[in-house]
Amino acid sequence: MAKKTKKSTPAPLTFTEALRAAPGFDLRAVDTRSTPAFEGGKAAGQSLLGPLAARIADLQERLYAEAKEGADRSLLLVVQGMDTSGKGGIMRHVVGAMDPQGIHLTSFKAPSPQERKHPFLWRIRNALPAPGLIGVFDRSHYEDVLIVRVHDLVPRATWSRRYGQINAFEKRVVESGTPVVKVMLHISPDEQKARLGERLDRPDKHWKFNPADIDERLHWPAYMEAYQAAIDRCSTDLVPWFVVPADRKWYARLAVTQLVLAALEGMAPQWPAVSFDVEEQRRRLAES
Amino acid sequence: MAKKTKKSTPAPLTFTEALRAAPGFDLRAVDTRSTPAFEGGKAAGQSLLGPLAARIADLQERLYAEAKEGADRSLLLVVQGMDTSGKGGIMRHVVGAMDPQGIHLTSFKAPSPQERKHPFLWRIRNALPAPGLIGVFDRSHYEDVLIVRVHDLVPRATWSRRYGQINAFEKRVVESGTPVVKVMLHISPDEQKARLGERLDRPDKHWKFNPADIDERLHWPAYMEAYQAAIDRCSTDLVPWFVVPADRKWYARLAVTQLVLAALEGMAPQWPAVSFDVEEQRRRLAES
Numbered sequence: 026m027a028k029k030t031k032k033s034t035p036a037p038l039t040f041t042e043a044l045r046a047a048p049g050f051d052l053r054a055v056d057t058r059s060t061p062a063f064e065g066g067k068a069a070g071q072s073l074l075g076p077l078a079a080r081i082a083d084l085q086e087r088l089y090a091e092a093k094e095g096a097d098r099s100l101l102l103v104v105q106g107m108d109t110s111g112k113g114g115i116m117r118h119v120v121g122a123m124d125p126q127g128i129h130l131t132s133f134k135a136p137s138p139q140e141r142k143h144p145f146l147w148r149i150r151n152a153l154p155a156p157g158l159i160g161v162f163d164r165s166h167y168e169d170v171l172i173v174r175v176h177d178l179v180p181r182a183t184w185s186r187r188y189g190q191i192n193a194f195e196k197r198v199v200e201s202g203t204p205v206v207k208v209m210l211h212i213s214p215d216e217q218k219a220r221l222g223e224r225l226d227r228p229d230k231h232w233k234f235n236p237a238d239i240d241e242r243l244h245w246p247a248y249m250e251a252y253q254a255a256i257d258r259c260s261t262d263l264v265p266w267f268v269v270p271a272d273r274k275w276y277a278r279l280a281v282t283q284l285v286l287a288a289l290e291g292m293a294p295q296w297p298a299v300s301f302d303v304e305e306q307r308r309r310l311a312e313s
Numbered sequence: 314m315a316k317k318t319k320k321s322t323p324a325p326l327t328f329t330e331a332l333r334a335a336p337g338f339d340l341r342a343v344d345t346r347s348t349p350a351f352e353g354g355k356a357a358g359q360s361l362l363g364p365l366a367a368r369i370a371d372l373q374e375r376l377y378a379e380a381k382e383g384a385d386r387s388l389l390l391v392v393q394g395m396d397t398s399g400k401g402g403i404m405r406h407v408v409g410a411m412d413p414q415g416i417h418l419t420s421f422k423a424p425s426p427q428e429r430k431h432p433f434l435w436r437i438r439n440a441l442p443a444p445g446l447i448g449v450f451d452r453s454h455y456e457d458v459l460i461v462r463v464h465d466l467v468p469r470a471t472w473s474r475r476y477g478q479i480n481a482f483e484k485r486v487v488e489s490g491t492p493v494v495k496v497m498l499h500i501s502p503d504e505q506k507a508r509l510g511e512r513l514d515r516p517d518k519h520w521k522f523n524p525a526d527i528d529e530r531l532h533w534p535a536y537m538e539a540y541q542a543a544i545d546r547c548s549t550d551l552v553p554w555f556v557v558p559a560d561r562k563w564y565a566r567l568a569v570t571q572l573v574l575a576a577l578e579g580m581a582p583q584w585p586a587v588s589f590d591v592e593e594q595r596r597r598l599a600e601s
Contacts, residue, residue, distance in 0.1 A: 090520040117412045124405045126420065126451075130413050163414075218598060225595050231587045232378040239597050299519045307513050309527050310506060 038062050040283035046256045046266040052249055057213040057272040063279065070279045077282050078122040084286070085159060087294035089127045092157025094297035098202040099154040100288055103162045104281070105171070106210030107248060108238045109220035111271050111278075112163050115210070119281050120161050129154045132163040145169040145187065146194050153198065159285075160203070166191055170255050175247045188258035195264045205264045206288045208281055209252060210271035214245050326350050328571035334544045334554040340537055345501040345560040351567065358567045365570050366410040372574070373447060375582035377415045380445025382585035386490040387442040388576055391450045392569070393459070394498030395536060396526045397508035399559050399566075400451050403498070407569050408449050417442045420451040433457040433475065434482050441486065447573075448491070454479055458543050463535045476546035483552045493552045494576045496569055497540060498559035502533050 043062035063070060088098065102120075104112050120128060131152040140148045146166055154160030170191070174184050195205055212220075221242070224234040241248075260266040267284055271277040331350035351358060376386065390408075392400050408416060419440040428436045434454055442448030458479070462472050483493055500508075509530070512522040529536075548554040555572055559565040 093520055113414065116414045121409070121411075121413050123409075125409050125413055125416060125418050126401065126404045128413060132414065218601065221598055222595070225591055225598065229584050231591070232381055232585050234587070234589070234594065236589050236594055236597070239594065239601050242601050296517050297520050299522070301522070301524050303513055303519070306522065306524055306527065307510070309524070310509055310513065313506065313527050313530050 039287065040280055041267075041287045044267040044269055044280060044284065046260040046268050048260075050256055050260065050266075050268070052211070052253045052256065052268065055211055055268060055270060057211050057216065057270045059270045060273065060276045061270065061280075062283075063276065067273070067275045070275045073279060074118075074122070074282060077279075077286055081123060081282070081286050081289060084289035084292075084294060085123055085127045087296055088159070088289065088292065089124075089157040091294050091297045092155075094299065096294075096297070097156045098292060098294070099156055099158050099160060100285075100292065101154060101160040101162070101198065101203050101205045102281075102285060103165045103167070103205060103207045104210065105165060105167050105208065105252075106271065107212060107217060107245075108241060109217050109224075110210035110212045111274050112210060114274055115208075115278065115281050116161070116163055118278050119285070122282075123159065127158055128161060129158045130161045130163065133165060133168060146190065149194070154203065156202075166194070167255055167259075171248065171251045172241075174251045174254070175244050188255070191259050192261060192264075195259070195261070199263050204288050204292060206284050207259075207264055207266050208284065209256070209266060209268045210277055211268050212271045214242070216272040217242060327575065328568055329555070329575045332555040332557055332568060332572065334548040334556050336548075338544055338548065338554075338556070340499070340541045340544065340556065343499055343556060343558060345499050345504065345558045347558045348561065348564045349558065349568075350571075351564065355561070355563045358563045361567060362406075362410070362570060365567075365574055369411060369570070369574050369577060372577035372580075372582060373411055373415045375584060376447070376577065376580065377412075377445040379582050379585045380443075382587065384582075384585070385444045386580060386582070387444055387446050387448060388573075388580065389442060389448040389450070389486065389491050389493045390569075390573060391453045391455070391493060391495045392498065393453060393455050393496065393540075394559065395500060395505060395533075396529060397505050397512075398498035398500045399562050400498060402562055403496075403566060403569050404449070404451055406566050407573070410570075411447065415446055416449060417446045418449040418451065421453060421456060434478065437482070442491065444490075454482070455543055455547075459536065459539045460529075462539045462542070463532050476543070479547050480549060480552075483547070483549070487551050492576050492580060494572050495547075495552055495554050496572065497544070497554060497556045498565055499556050500559045502530070504560045505530060 038061070040062045060070075088100065092098070104115055106112050116130065116132075120130060129152070133148070133152075136145075136148065149162075149166045152160065152162065170184055170187050173179055199205055221234065221238060224230040256266045256268070267280075269277050269280045326349070328350045348358075376388065380386070392403055394400050404418065404420075408418060417440070421436070421440075424433075424436065437450075437454045440448065440450065458472055458475050461467055465472075487493055509522065509526060512518040544554045544556070555568075557565050557568045557572075
């Protein structure tokens with residue numbers, strides 16, 4: 026038989042493309058066990074992490090190096106998700122794979138009395154990464170339109186203004202040289218039930234369990250509504266939300282790694298030129 | 314021939330024992346290429362790091378967990394050493410092997426104008442780890458009796474008082490529940506020459522080179538004298554100095570890992586008891 030003409034297939038979506046919450050995005054339509062932009066299984070996904078971490082390490086060091094010579098850029102990773110969605114695992118395995126010297130990690134808890142005296146973005150602004158660093162937020166300013174909205178911790182008029190304030194704030198952050206990668210780890214309520222159950226079954230996990238987690242769980246639909254609103258209002262062209270199906274922990278880790286890598290590649294940091302004369306310094310060193 | 318009676322051989326020294334600077338310790342007598350408490354070579358040393366990191370991870374999580382239930386302990390690792398002695402590598406590979414959520418890393422640079430307005434221990438105290446964390450100092454208050462002494466950046470009467478102030482400070486830190494592991498990475502001047510040369514040879518390392526490093530190098534004997542004085546005066550029973558031969562990077566990383574592990578094992582943190590009724594929570598979860 027004669028050779029068939031090859032049909033051109035469209036290029037597969039990147040993680041960045043597949044996970045981006047575009048206008049009209051519907052959280053309810055996401056299969057939390059799916060693995061967008063990835064065809065392989067767990068073993069294949071895990072085997073990619075090492076090589077991806079090596080590429081991130083190179084870019085992270087370049088970002089750090091260029092700042093040492095005066096550049097003014099950094100990167101910010103924001104991680105949100107329901108209890109047990111795997112935020113801690115992202116910190117341990119994805120952030121933990123990077124050089125700690127180049128990381129500025131902040132875990133946001135309920136605001137302290139001192140923090141409450143300031144506008145909600147005050148503590149967020151104080152935690153932004155210095156030039157050359159990768160900032161990581163474990164929870165973030167989005168809690169101020171999530172738990173705060175679900176429980177009406179401030180008047181509706183107050184939290185409803187915050188979406189616009191967040192957009193304006195994030196725009197300033199990006200324009201000042203800090204791209205923002207905003208991730209929601211999305212699990213199903215059944216997956217949360219299984220994970221909370223594991224915390225109750227294992228004495229070495231008891232400390233991670235809080236009876237209030239079950240109270241919060243009862244507000245699941247209200248939380249999903251609040252996440253949908255945060256995505257509707259704050260997934261902008263400049264700072265889109267990425268919704269990562271997270272029932273499979275290995276996939277969530279792979280996806281966040283890929284999103285961080287893509288953002289760093291987009292920044293394309295370069296080894297800085299230095300101001301000294303290399304030959305002269307070689308001579309001085311030889312004589313020393 | 315009849316069997317010989319087995320002679321009892323003394324147990325090999327632990328890293329903690331072999332590296333501790335005891336009274337009378339002489340820095341000049343240290344072979345910076347030696348590998349105290351370790352018989353194997355590079356490959357054997359490197360293959361130990363994974364299993365040791367797993368033991369540290371378990372203890373680190375217990376330390377973090379007990380603090381969440383009210384315990385008030387933390388650990389502090391202080392890393393000192395001449396330029397190129399491998400402090401950055403310890404941060405990347407040893408500290409980087411731990412969970413970043415449980416790490417509070419501070420790199421001390423020349424004090425800022427604001428810091429200069431305060432006593433030298435002010436910024437150190439502010440960087441102490443919160444309960445449950447492992448604090449890491451890349452350089453430390455010892456710079457105030459090292460570079461400051463070598464260059465007489467303050468009057469001699471001032472820096473000579475600091476040894477006693479440091480001992481009193483460290484005693485308070487330990488007694489408040491924070492053991493301190495104090496490490497000097499000890500390289501030879503020839504090894505430094507080779508490492509500075511590599512920074513000049515590789516464009517991706519140029520940013521790490523500073524012509525002032527060669528100026529500092531010319532003060533090597535004065536620095537060794539200052540280190541010897543810091544060890545003589547501040548290697549106490551409560552907070553000894555550990556001098557780690559560091560010409561072999563793999564050995565220095567193994568040694569610091571072992572010292573941290575031994576300190577954590579000495580603390581023996583336990584999974585905390587929790588105050589809720591597990592059965593009751595299981596029931597609530599099932600109904601949720």
